Amino acid sequence: MEKIPAHIGWSWVKQGFALFRKQPAEISTLFLAYMFLMLALGIIPVLGQMLPLILIPVFAMSFMQACAQIERGERVYPNLLLVGWRSPARNTLLKLGLLYLLVATLVVAASALADGGAFWKAMMGGGLSTMELESAAGSMRIAMLIAAALYVPAAMAFWYAAPLIMWQQMSLGKALFYSFFTVRRAGGAFLVYGLAWIVIAIVVPTVISMVITLLTGSFSAVFFILLPISILLTVIMYCSFYPTYTTVFGKPRRGSDSPPHSGDNPPV
Numbered sequence: 001m002e003k004i005p006a007h008i009g010w011s012w013v014k015q016g017f018a019l020f021r022k023q024p025a026e027i028s029t030l031f032l033a034y035m036f037l038m039l040a041l042g043i044i045p046v047l048g049q050m051l052p053l054i055l056i057p058v059f060a061m062s063f064m065q066a067c068a069q070i071e072r073g074e075r076v077y078p079n080l081l082l083v084g085w086r087s088p089a090r091n092t093l094l095k096l097g098l099l100y101l102l103v104a105t106l107v108v109a110a111s112a113l114a115d116g117g118a119f120w121k122a123m124m125g126g127g128l129s130t131m132e133l134e135s136a137a138g139s140m141r142i143a144m145l146i147a148a149a150l151y152v153p154a155a156m157a158f159w160y161a162a163p164l165i166m167w168q169q170m171s172l173g174k175a176l177f178y179s180f181f182t183v184r185r186a187g188g189a190f191l192v193y194g195l196a197w198i199v200i201a202i203v204v205p206t207v208i209s210m211v212i213t214l215l216t217g218s219f220s221a222v223f224f225i226l227l228p229i230s231i232l233l234t235v236i237m238y239c240s241f242y243p244t245y246t247t248v249f250g251k252p253r254r255g256s257d258s259p260p261h262s263g264d265n266p267p268v
Helices: 008-022 024-041 047-054 056-071 078-086 090-110 118-123 130-135 137-159 161-167 172-185 187-216 219-249
Strands: none
Touching: 008 024, 008 056, 008 187, 008 219, 024 047, 024 056, 024 078, 024 219, 047 056, 047 090, 056 078, 056 090, 056 161, 056 219, 078 090, 090 137, 090 161, 090 172, 137 161, 137 172, 161 172, 161 219, 172 187, 187 219
């Protein structure tokens, strides 16, 4: 794989906005259907906390497939939410989801060394009192930084894994391997990409909230306006995942799980 220039990371963000503009209502409807499904699953005792993580790879491919169809000028419908379930790669995607859950659990558990488990309790819905949160605030920040640092290598391995499994018919281990080293070689681009989204996620809501507060003086108005904006930014970020894949591995064939072109090898 040729080295990807760092500025391509910003291009991925712009391409995400461009894809969203082509079918904003359709891709937003797909996202809202996904969110409602996750909320419904959250009602299930115990499993409701685990299923959203386990199902991330399956549903992530719904948005990747939607972006591929938008790029080809095809209409996106909510039934794309099931595209991962209909794929022969479904079982491998579910195994990837189980690995997501395992890694996330281990990372948060390891962070307990810094704060005595306060971050773990918060993540697992243990319900900390206000006094406990205030007393553990400093150590929780350290625990979150530790968790983030430990999760970076896993995130590198997970980033391309789902599309490589579904679109390239790779095994779980092979997909994780190619994903990790591809992200590693495109590190500069991913750094720019990540920083760009951090700035967008912080600056845009902050500026909007300041303007609304100055104009209305109402915090309720800030909430009701920022909520849809936050949802739209999340949808656009999902759209930007697709160009990070096509830049390296090329556009997928028509169909959700078509094999790669004859003679094609993943560029690592």
